Amino acid sequence: VREEALRETIAVTGLGMTTCLGIGVEANWRQLRNGQTGLRPVSRFEVGDSPVREGGEAPPPAAGPTAEEELSFEIRHLLGVVREACRQAGFAGGLPQDREVGVVVGSSLAGSSSADRFFKAFREKGPREVDYGLLRGYYLEEELGALCGALGAAGPAVLVSNACAAGGSSLAQGARWLRGGRADLVIAAGYDPLSIFTFAGFGSLMALSTSKLRPFSRNRDGMLLGDGFAAVVLEPGSRARAEGRSVLAEFTGCGESTDAHHLTHPHPRGEGAALAMRRALEMGSLQPADIDYVNCHGTGTRPNDRSESWALREVFGDRLAGIPVSSSKPFFGHTLGGAGTVEAVVTILSALHGFLPANLNLDEVDPEFADLNLVSEGRPADVRHAMSNNFGFGGSNASLIFSRPGEERT
């Protein structure tokens, strides 16, 4: 039994996703296929005289049970994508009570919306009159507890936070619980909302674009932010098949690493990112030649795209020119802690549907990236194994590999 746990394939049996492209996987995939961005002028808060005008704002969450009406915007959306993933996995009526269900959520700045509300009141009423109870949501266990309570999940639960790699680390954590026998069904989710906190913060770091989000373009000038919520149901492949659930993909490998170089700047040669990619390949017993597509972190900032390109060269060597690569962020913006999960869903859908969404706004490829096989227009492709990369503050890196069910490895 013990050795089998390590050899067991991990099946993806449910997906959920909400971004500015829409609510639900289908709505998002339609826009991704059609090459339509969801980034628009920001209306959620005043951007003042900031030269940055655009962001990705998801539609309001769908109506849920009355008891959930008081939950925050982001937790209602998070519950929405989790329920969508559970429905697809065949658990529309609720999670099975006879299984140990783990819940892991990745988020970079969860809880910041409660601070948004609090500081509005703080400014109006002052430090002596303001209601400090408004900060309750800042105790993040409230939000995780609300999610687990709504799902009736009693297994391991944790919120992982390693900045923009959190959504990827969430999936890696879920896989670890399955491999270690601590859960036999896992909901791995990632989210972060577009907020004035992140908008002002990344703006102060001069990391935001004043025009379009253009990863790998010559004239790229930074990223744009967006709402991102996604969830993936993971379970042992043998059990999913035995119980007749459709396996959308196999979660073949994951690698985590840290640059140990700088808190906010990526390693200039992508050493930590390459380490994560190699670890993912190693865990999946895969060779670079097995990978048919890489969904890049591709933030559109000069340091990130350069660092990632070096990491890709280091890992894939001569094979790199033959591997299509793209960033999905021009569709929905950088969703921060949600990015790893949101883009994992895009990667899985790419393999499932045999279609690679475009790297939008690639008007002129930066000559520095001339050796990358960038997907300038959406196109069909035969994808057996696909990699999804995410990197973040703290030098955090997470690399994931998803495979079409039953694909061979060389």
Added chain:
Amino acid sequence: MTGFRDPGGRRRVVVSGLGIVSPLGIGVEPFWKRLAAGDCALGESPPSSHSIPVPPRAATLSELAVDLEAIVDGRALRRVSNLSRYSVGAARLALERSGRGRPGNAGHESLLVPSPDDTSVLLGTSYGSSQYHFDFYERLSRGGIREASPLLFSESVMNAAPGHVSLTFKLRGASLALVGGEEVGLNAVLEGAQRVLVGDAGAVLAGGAEEYCDFVHAALASHNFISARPGEPYAGEDRPSFLSEGAAMVLLEDEGALPRGARPLAEVAGMGSSRARDDRAGGGPSGARAVETAVRRALETSGLEAAAVDLIVSSASGGEGDAAEAEGLARAFSSRDRRAPCPVAACKAALGEGFAFSSALEALVAVKALLEQVIPPTLGSAEPALLPRPFVLHRTATPARLRNALAVSLNRRGAAVAVVFRAA
């Protein structure tokens, strides 16, 4: 489904280092000396720079600033949050305690770790770098987007502290914050041990940290999560302890990877976790079930009977969760002879409620108690109303034969974690 298993059946996870930065002392020995002496860390709350009406008393590190400077490189970390400084300090002490030699000057600390590429950092926290976070917000709300500070922003992300630990010691394994309630420091120890077990890391620096923040202090007081006095664990008065800050970390390694001749401090023998199915259940019957389940799993995975546990280090603070924790322990230990006393130690009367720091500290205290063969004292009532036989509290440090110690933590939303440590 059990608490965890080693899929390969080949690895033993051991604790090879301990590090603590606490209001009772910086370093395991000074901390332990004061804890064993029955000292309480309660002091004056720092003045609020925002005129926030905080409770008058808390336990902070403000009087130990010079001692902290001695172990944290002042130049490299002069602008980082207190959370990061505490975490780097605790990590440094844990690495030193692992017997790998004293760290050199800044930039040479990587020499301490045999395999920096394979060493991860898991830091539990409930509030992160909250002072910087709120200072950033306060400036933003006062002056608008143009007042946003890049320093405060980058230092206020939840994983800034583990990021600084990885950066300082050049560790290239995973580095992340685990965010949760009071239990999350102990949960980081559990998750760290599992990373070693399944082969995802050769070593893990795991623990928890919190920093004092006037906004958080006022918010916690408004919810009655903390008070301004020492709580009395299991007294049944529903009055939690005071707010505390600090960092506690353990170095976890695969025993097979220890240097030749190195002796581990303790073995991580078993672990378990559970969570109440219903919402807002920390103080109620569901919280008790979560504790019972987590403890049963920890015992099962360690191969121990309840009778073999010689000490329980608990998360009781005098607040609303004590009854659930006591009931959960009673159920999990129902097979134990009620005439055979089972010592329980609750440190929150002495150190206050430090959330993730507190539960990581419970792991550290369990290991140190095994090393010293001493039951640490619990301040407050010697005849606690909520704690049934066979459990007993000791008012003073008591020598005892200790082979196995259980650390357990329950948060206010009904999530419980339990870890069994076995004497090396």
